[in-house]
Amino acid sequence: KYESLPYERVAEVRKKNLSALYLAYYKKPLLLHQGHMQWLFDHEGRRYLDLFGGIVTVSVGHCHPKVTDAAKKQLDRLWHTTNIYYHSPLYEYAEKLTSRLPGKLKALYLTNSGSEANDLALHMARLHTGHYDIISLRSGYHGASPYTLGVTSLSAYKPDVPLGFGCHTTMCPDVFRGIWGGSHCRDSPVQTTRTCSCSPGSCEAKDRYIEQLKDTLETSSASRIAAFMAEPIMGVGGAVQYPKGFLKEAYELVRERGGLCIADEVQTGFGRTGSHYWGFQGHEVMPDIVTMAKGIEIAASLTRSLHFNTFGGNPVACAIGSAVLDVIEEDGLQDNCKTVGTYLLLKLSKLRDKFEIVGDVRGKGLMIGMEMVTDKKTRRPLPAQELNVIWEHCRHLGVLCGKGGLYNNTFRIKPPMCLTKEDADFAVSVLEAAINKYLDTAAR
Numbered sequence: 001k002y003e004s005l006p007y008e009r010v011a012e013v014r015k016k017n018l019s020a021l022y023l024a025y026y027k028k029p030l031l032l033h034q035g036h037m038q039w040l041f042d043h044e045g046r047r048y049l050d051l052f053g054g055i056v057t058v059s060v061g062h063c064h065p066k067v068t069d070a071a072k073k074q075l076d077r078l079w080h081t082t083n084i085y086y087h088s089p090l091y092e093y094a095e096k097l098t099s100r101l102p103g104k105l106k107a108l109y110l111t112n113s114g115s116e117a118n119d120l121a122l123h124m125a126r127l128h129t130g131h132y133d134i135i136s137l138r139s140g141y142h143g144a145s146p147y148t149l150g151v152t153s154l155s156a157y158k159p160d161v162p163l164g165f166g167c168h169t170t171m172c173p174d175v176f177r178g179i180w181g182g183s184h185c186r187d188s189p190v191q192t193t194r195t196c197s198c199s200p201g202s203c204e205a206k207d208r209y210i211e212q213l214k215d216t217l218e219t220s221s222a223s224r225i226a227a228f229m230a231e232p233i234m235g236v237g238g239a240v241q242y243p244k245g246f247l248k249e250a251y252e253l254v255r256e257r258g259g260l261c262i263a264d265e266v267q268t269g270f271g272r273t274g275s276h277y278w279g280f281q282g283h284e285v286m287p288d289i290v291t292m293a294k295g296i297e298i299a300a301s302l303t304r305s306l307h308f309n310t311f312g313g314n315p316v317a318c319a320i321g322s323a324v325l326d327v328i329e330e331d332g333l334q335d336n337c338k339t340v341g342t343y344l345l346l347k348l349s350k351l352r353d354k355f356e357i358v359g360d361v362r363g364k365g366l367m368i369g370m371e372m373v374t375d376k377k378t379r380r381p382l383p384a385q386e387l388n389v390i391w392e393h394c395r396h397l398g399v400l401c402g403k404g405g406l407y408n409n410t411f412r413i414k415p416p417m418c419l420t421k422e423d424a425d426f427a428v429s430v431l432e433a434a435i436n437k438y439l440d441t442a443a444r
């Protein structure tokens, strides 16, 4: 039996010995004891359906037995640094992972985190192109290191000190909250009652957002750029999907100016969007760097000086990585994301049709956003503290959700990839009950 610290002790240690930088969700934060697939269990044995475990990206399920087994075996065999000797797990993993990447994306370098990968990608783009400026999308999140905070463009994460020199942002092509758009513009299975001004084969919203990007490109240093970094679907920014064709045209414009295109797949990769293994494939584009794998000639520019990373690609991490890639295939998780994700999106869109405060339901596969508003006509964001009331109700009813977006008014649904249709039914019934409870109290 596992004896965890009692809740009160945890709270005490947190107050006394932990940095205030540690976030904790919920008024009374959860003390987790155990995880199993799509479920989490707290210290009192209460079970929660985890709709947010997917922020650890390749969540094949908590404590998936095959992954845990691979880790245990490797821990018994060898754990050490990567960079100065050969060890088999790195080479097995490199072969497996790059075989899942298309085109020239065959050179792998392993870091310890998304921020670190993005830091390095930006650094390499500058070394390779000899250019300086970097462009990213407003409302995007690419990491919290001082370098990546230059491309992260969500005010909540940005301290007011100089960050990421040479980084510029362009308007986020958000067809719901932005000034141009309509739900037909995006690639999503959700049926919509709203229309947009696009005619077949052309998308005015896309054209306008592209004009904004051109403007940003033209005003960067000497009209040249080192890189354009974007997520295929925004994660922390609230599951924002761009109008069809936006990323493709953006890549063309960037390349015309000598820049590289970086796809940040920290949230969208590994089959989560259902239709494709990588999010960028849904946009019919080919990035130069994916923040996990890098184009080979670009990787070479890093060798001009020594580059070292003590734990990136260590044997234990690589053994786990390999097992995760196997499980995605063996358990059919990409297909599951597509089937269950589409099912869930369609069910959530019924909540959007039913409730005035559910402004938008969007996403692809098991990467979903539900944006809350005060009313459908003005689309004013539901204040974050109001969303929190619904979110706390969900927790007490046994469902854990994420939240995000520029105004923190979007529920982020990114469960472990093994979610079932029954879980989706349960999740939607809980969200519905939580919204009803909130509306009942607000009406009183």
Ligand code: PMP
Binding pocket: 055, 112, 113, 114, 115, 116, 118, 141, 142, 143, 144, 231, 235, 236, 264, 265, 266, 267
């Ligand atoms: N890029 C994206 C798209 C992310 O969502 C995140 C983390 N949420 C990061 C980069 C940074 O990853 P890490 O927290 O591992 O540094």
